[in-house]
Amino acid sequence: MGKSKFKPYIIESLTITNAGSEGKCIARYDDKVVMIDHAVPGDVVRAKVTSSKKSFSFASLQQVLKPSADRIDTFCEHVGMCGGCKWQQMSYEAQLRYKQQQVQDAFERIGKFDFPPIEPIIGSTQQQFYRNKLEYTFTNKRWLTSLDGAAELTTAEHAGLGYHIPGRFDKVFDVNKCWLMDDLQNEIRNAIKSFCISNGYDFYNIYAKEGLMRGIILRRNEAGQWMLIVSFGREDNQRITELMSYINRQFPQITSLLYVINAKLNDTIHDLDIQVFAGDDHLVEKLENLKFKIGPKSFFQTNTMQTLTLYSKAREFAGLTGNENVYDLYTGVGTIALFVSKQARQVVGIEYIEGAISDAKINAQLNGITHTHFYAGDMKDVLSDELMVKHGKPDVIITDPPRAGMHEDVVKKIMESGASRVVYVSCNPATQARDIAWMQDKYLVTKTQPVDMFPHTHHVENITLLTLR
Ligand SMILES: C[S@@+](CC[C@H](N)C(=O)[O-])C[C@H]1O[C@@H](n2cnc3c(N)ncnc32)[C@H](O)[C@@H]1O
Known part of the structure; x- marks a missing residue:
């Protein structure tokens, strides 16, 4: 006999309790977690359950019966159809609150390490028209x-x-x-x-x-x-x-x-x-005073104003005095490496994509910066003992990996390097928390600063300073 087919059904009244890390809102019904788009925590809604697994189901919002105090009017005519600005029905203050909570939850539930109170998230100066x-x-x-x-x-x-x-x-x-x-x-x-x-x-x-x-x-x-x-x-x-x-x-x-x-x-x-x-x-x-050449194929952070905020915070956390040997892991087109270079003795940038490393070198030249060195390749291969012999061990490591976080071998190498400070910039607090947990015997979480680069989405950028124990 074949499996019985799932039949969508209506929940007449569902209270939304939270916003999940993947951007969907969350409620509980019949001992299951219900995930739903376009809702706001605090809303009471009528919902249609469209699919169901053992412990959770997906629902679509049919009607807001009682709006949350955080619900506001949407601004875009394409809302509901478009995948962008999915949180626009939530006040910006509430969005920031849930992003802050996302970092707190990841550190507590996934990381399980000790950490001092997280700094209040820095909101985006522009909440619309912020992309480049x-x-x-x-x-x-x-x-x-x-x-x-x-x-x-x-x-x-x-x-x-x-x-x-x-x-x-x-x-x-x-x-x-x-x-x-x-x-x-x-x-x-x-x-x-x-x-x-x-x-x-x-x-x-x-x-x-x-x-x-x-x-x-x-x-x-x-x-x-x-x-x-x-x-x-x-x-x-x-x-x-x-x-x-x-x-x-x-x-x-x-x-x-x-x-x-x-x-x-x-x-x-x-x-x-x-x-x-x-x-x-x-x-x-x-x-600041740096120029970056952006070709049609170049990568560049998409919210320029907040990028400046993010990089300035990362540089502040790095605590540079001008004497440090800095490694910038996952350097992209070398933006962070060049941004901190004035305050460093040397910067080594590593990145997977060769075209990005070519851009990084061009950007160093364009700005007359001669004490940066850039390498293309997989981090777990390039960040090696040989590299550290060639350029010296890092005093400070800045790392900004993709959403998947760092490979275990890279984390091990960071720990072996003995760098006195690691500034971990992340676009995914969950993998960041995992990676920091791996390092907790060697590094202490000293400061954490979330930054919002993408208003009206669930994405949050987070900078954590780790100091050598
Ligand atoms: C979040 S971006 C950071 C870019 C840069 N720090 C910036 O602010 O523009 C992550 C970068 O890591 C690179 N990357 C991904 N996997 C990698 C790997 N295994 N080894 C080296 N670089 C990698 C990506 O190509 C991307 O440029």
């Missing part, structure tokens, strides 16, 4: 909330330029206004879409893998200069020139106007040649 980069995808069949009348829509009405529906690589909804990046990006995106529709350009069909218009990437620096990369699915010189010329005329703020022909099956452009249509092939961003 966005990517949009063209589709010839935009996602419709209701299929009523879809058959009657014209090709132009089906055309969209927007974001993927969460978890769906093949479904894109049309964006009219996004609040994540300066409003000019909305003007640019909507102008490109209108031009393409009016002039009969074909939008990408994800199933047939064809269509001229594939995507756009927008970047801006704090000085208000913009980079636009338009991705085309095939060569079509006339149409490409007409569109790019139109954009060039309309938007003088775009100082780096680029395009790429992408006939591959996936959307990534890192392995493709980028063409300069007008202006420079890069932007320059400034952090």
